Amino acid sequence: MRSTRVTYVGTATREAAMRVLLLTGIMLFASIAAVAQHNTTARQQHNAGAMDPFDSLQKDVNRMSANCQGFQGCMESGVAASKPTVSIQELRHQPSKQAAKEYQKGRNAFRKGDYERALDHLQNAIQRDPDFADGHNDLGVVLGRIGNRSEAVQEFQKALVLVPDHKTAALNLCLSLYILGRYQDVVPLAYKVLNTQPTLLYVRYVLGMSLAAQGGRMEEAIDNLNQAAGAFPDARLMASKLLILTGHRDEAALELQKYLRSVPLTDPARSEAQAQLTQLQQ
Numbered sequence: 001m002r003s004t005r006v007t008y009v010g011t012a013t014r015e016a017a018m019r020v021l022l023l024t025g026i027m028l029f030a031s032i033a034a035v036a037q038h039n040t041t042a043r044q045q046h047n048a049g050a051m052d053p054f055d056s057l058q059k060d061v062n063r064m065s066a067n068c069q070g071f072q073g074c075m076e077s078g079v080a081a082s083k084p085t086v087s088i089q090e091l092r093h094q095p096s097k098q099a100a101k102e103y104q105k106g107r108n109a110f111r112k113g114d115y116e117r118a119l120d121h122l123q124n125a126i127q128r129d130p131d132f133a134d135g136h137n138d139l140g141v142v143l144g145r146i147g148n149r150s151e152a153v154q155e156f157q158k159a160l161v162l163v164p165d166h167k168t169a170a171l172n173l174c175l176s177l178y179i180l181g182r183y184q185d186v187v188p189l190a191y192k193v194l195n196t197q198p199t200l201l202y203v204r205y206v207l208g209m210s211l212a213a214q215g216g217r218m219e220e221a222i223d224n225l226n227q228a229a230g231a232f233p234d235a236r237l238m239a240s241k242l243l244i245l246t247g248h249r250d251e252a253a254l255e256l257q258k259y260l261r262s263v264p265l266t267d268p269a270r271s272e273a274q275a276q277l278t279q280l281q282q
Helices: 011-024 032-047 057-080 088-092 097-111 115-128 133-145 149-162 167-179 183-196 201-214 218-228 234-245 249-262 270-281
Strands: none
Touching (some): 097 115, 097 133, 115 133, 133 149, 133 167, 149 167, 167 201, 201 218, 201 234, 218 234, 234 249, 234 270, 249 270
16 A cells, blocks of 8 residues: 655656646646647657657546446435434434425435436425525435536535535535546545545545646555555556656556456457556566
């Protein structure tokens, strides 16, 4: 296990990492001019025979997007699953009878896949009881499920204002911010979630990717990606790229070897990972 010590790499290395991440779309708010400039630089390096350690990153990002669909499924448990424990704030606040009735109707509709009805009932629930934290959380789940991610974020935030230790809302907010590309906001929230739920590997994954997207905290990013790799093999691909950027080529090769052992022969990124490993071993 790698240390979680934060290491700030040199300015040139950090800028190189950021340019590459901007190129692949991880930094969603990058300027078109900066991306175009990096494309030119990358082509020049390729023509000169230099190895670009991020050749496979675009496919990694595509698979990361597929992983986000799984995160939406995890968010649904905010409606469907009962909590084993509740906070003091939740115990102190009992929703009104009408709000509780609408809330249950919304949960039932959601389980049946009727998101429009679920949305109506959950909106009615919080209209009848604006301090109903679970109502806000579950409304956010439905909004996220139908694609209104920004509105979902607002509902999760409302739930956390009402109940600061609402674990489900914190998890949902963390994953929604990640999907929206708000990586700077993801990091502190992910650590908050992991402080009470350290085994949530998909939170480790989004934390590692978010740290990588910001640049600078490479060792911290690698540590979290390594912890997530058992559930998300793609984490090893990103870890290998960050290790290359920080000059740890031998460790990068080990990550690629672990990746190749963990994925099927039909994995779409396997050939590129093997090619990169071969280059590292030369």
